[in-house]
Amino acid sequence: MSTTESPSVFNNLETLSTAELLAGINSVDQTVPQAVAKALPQIEALVEATVARLVVGGRLFYIGAGTSGRLGILDASECPPTFGVPHGVVIGLIAGGDTAIRKAVENAEDDAEQAWRDLEGYSITAQDIVVGIAASGRTPYVIGGLEQARRHGVATGCIVCNADSGVAAVAEFPVEVVTGPEFVTGSTRLKAGTAQKLVLNMLTTATFIRLGRVKGNKMVDMQLSNAKLVDRGEKMLMDELGIAQPEAAALLRQHGSVRAALVAYND
Template sequence: MNTTESPSDFNNLETLSTRELLAGINSVDATVPQAVAKALPQLEALVEATVDRLQRGGRLFYIGAGTSGRLGILDASECPPTFGVPHGLVIGLIAGGDTAIRKAVENAEDDAAQAWQDLLAYAITDKDIVVGIAASGRTPYVIGGLEQARRHGLATGCIVCNAGSAVAAAAEFPVEIVTGPEFVTGSTRLKAGTAQKLALNMLTTATFIRLGKVKGNKMVDMQLSNAKLVDRGERMLMDELGIAQPEAAALLQQYGSVRAALTGRNSLPGETGAGVVN
């Protein structure tokens, strides 16, 4: 049953005050982490499959439509600055192409053949993994893409918010986060979208920690692309090496990354330093 389309537990929303509306939305949102927790075993399997494919030299692709597609693109775009990985390692594709990121493209999600064509444009191989994102679990664009990917020997996963869906059936590593009715009936950009965002956070964060892109609890491979991140990098070096800000700034400028600065500083003759990072 498509529980994401079930009637809201709230009614007469137009008669509620602003505070009542906010409290209602908040109360519904509070159920999302519990729904995600129930899917942790499935998420674990998907992370392990993703780590395996990336270790083989493969890539992670997201395919989705509407809010789901945009969430995949968001997660993919945040991996390079956070973990210092190449921009082509995690790729988000949305039904309707880049135009659909900002403006809905009518009927694009109903084309079951288009996702595979979109994937082929990236010279996809059986080393890659494709994760479909669909709150409803019935989006033809996602189903078709997963079916073709699996047929061609790629690893496949999905993140859906209904149980027993066609998308889950098409994926080798399905993640089903059953979020139930939305505050506004059928508006899956709300609770379902929040659940998908949490799952995507977990998928790529756990994957890149497993792949060595975090040391201790620090993003040592992050890109130093703005003043805030440079400041964060300096504080990492100050904390790890027990040095003052001027020396940390000099090390960052010399080596260009937190990891390289830690490795270089700790390899100097006579230097020991705290919190050695290999």
């Protein structure tokens, strides 16, 4: 049995108080960063492979089902506003299509051919990289997609939460974060989902820092899509250039991004 499906170390959950339930969940959650730390060398290899593809114009695809698929879509959707990269550089695909983002699509994850069809819809090439996300490590949608990607010369990685899984076996750059039994037996939206989110954070953050999308420790390419982000951009300029807020606001309005404003000011 996979460890993510192993029985919870807690029992009789329905008899516990709210305080006891929360303390139990919190206690097992604290093991997740430790599990991620053990996978850092694997995560490093996946980041390096991703940087090598994106620097020459390739794209990063995520494929997954259920919670795993939704996490990939979440990470992909956050890259344009955070790093200013175009939509379509990081793409999340989920078994069952967009309907499955909000509502489970019955048996969609069991179709081993569909992921490659989904990827073909984006004219995938050997410049790209595909990362399968599957807590169990045995999702047919993910395994089939990775197998076909490799047959077509596309780089492959994965994020799984069991050791020695079928998904990891077909990925060139596997990341195995072994999170163990869940608080509620088999509910991988809990610890496994948290671990996957941490790895996804690392993957795209490190990749886009390596690709020059952060200056110092600031998101200088972020999209100024709301008042909060405009305010953040003004503060970045004030800190970096030693100017007052009105001048920073004027620079930002004129040039449209923190990076462009910095370049123009220093020219």
